[in-house]
Amino acid sequence: MNTLAAHPPAGQTQHILTPQSLAQLGLRFGIEYRIEGRSEGVAPVAQGRVHDVSLSTSLHLTLSDLQVERTYWSASRQTVPWFISVVLEGHINATVGNQCLAFAAGDGLCAHFTPQHSLTVYQPAQPRLRTVNLAVLATAPHDLPLAPKEALLHRWRLPEPLIAILRATIDQPPSACHQPLVWQGLALQLLGHGLPQSPLSPLEEHCANHRTETRLTPRDRGCLTRLHQRIADDPTQRYCLNDLARDVAMSPSSLRQKFRAYYGYSLFDHLRQSRLAQAYRDLERGYSVQQAAHACGYRHATNFATAFKRAFGIAPHEVFNRS
Missing domain, CATH: 1.10.10.60 (Homeodomain-like)
Structure with a gap:
C-alpha cells in the first residue's frame, strides 16, 4: 500500500510524529495533545510532511501533509487574534467553547481563541490529511480587523480556483526561492476570504444557541x-x-x-x-x-x-x- 512516507515528493523531508515528538511540539507552541488508545513514546501517531514557511513576523504559516495512523486531539492554550486552517484533503472537527463544526476537503476554518476557550481539533485516523494553517500573531501590520471579544469559530468554503492553487503550491519544494513570496500572497488571500463578515454566521449562531450540555462520566x-x-x-x-x-x-x-x-x-x-x-x-x-x-x-x-x-x-x- 502506498503511503506518504513511502512515496514522498522529491526533495521534501518526511516526519514521523510520535507521542514524544508531539509533546515537544506542544511545549513549543502551547498545544496539548491527547492520543486515542495507549500512548507509547515511540509508536507513530502520524507520518508525512510538516514544515513552516517564513513570512512576516506577524504571520506563522505551517503546511501539513500527513497519514494519520492514530486518532488524536490538539488543544491550543494560547491567545491568537485570528487563526485560519484550510483542509485540502481529509477531514477534521474543531471546537471552540460551545461551538463545534466539521470540516472536509475544501472547507476553511477561522477561529479566535484564548486559554479559557481553547481551540480543540479532532484529527481522526485517515489515509491522508493535508492542511494549510495560518496564525495571525498581530493584526496591525496587515491592517486586519481586531479580534472579537468572545471566542469564535467560523466555517467558510474556499473558491475552487484558490483550492487548485493551494493544492499545486503545497507540493512545491519549500526550498524554492520564490516560495515565501508566493505563500505571502496566498496567506493574504486566505485572510481575505476567511475572516468572518459578522461575529457568527446563522448556522453557527444556531449551534451556539441550541447545543445542549451533555454530562459524560x-x-x-x-x-x-x-x-x-x-x-x-x-x-x-x-x-x-x-x-x-x-x-x-x-x-x-x-x-x-x-x-x-x-x-x-x-x-x-x-x-x-x-x-x-x-x-x-x-x-x-x-x-x-x-x-x-x-x-x-x-x-x-x-x-x-x-x-x-x-x-x-x-x-x-x-x-x-x-x-
Missing part, C-alpha cells in the same frame, strides 16, 4: 472510545443502533447524544467516514472503484465517488491510478 468516555475504535477497525460490518446501544448499556437516544457530544459528529457520520477511509486503503491496494464502492456499502459508484471526493478532496479513480 469516565465510564461513558471509555465505552464511547472503545465503540469509536471498533467501528474504525471494522467499518464494513452491518451495524444497528439498537445493538450498539445495548453493547454500551445506553439507550439509543442517549448513545446518539453522548457520541456527538464527545466527538463533535454523529455515530453514523463516523461510520460513513470510516467506510470511506477503508475504501481509500482498498483503492491503494488495487481495488477498482466499483469494488471499493461495494465493499464500503455503496450500490452506485457515482454516489460513492461524490461522497469520496467530498471527504478527501480527490476522486477515487485518482487514488486508484497512482497505486
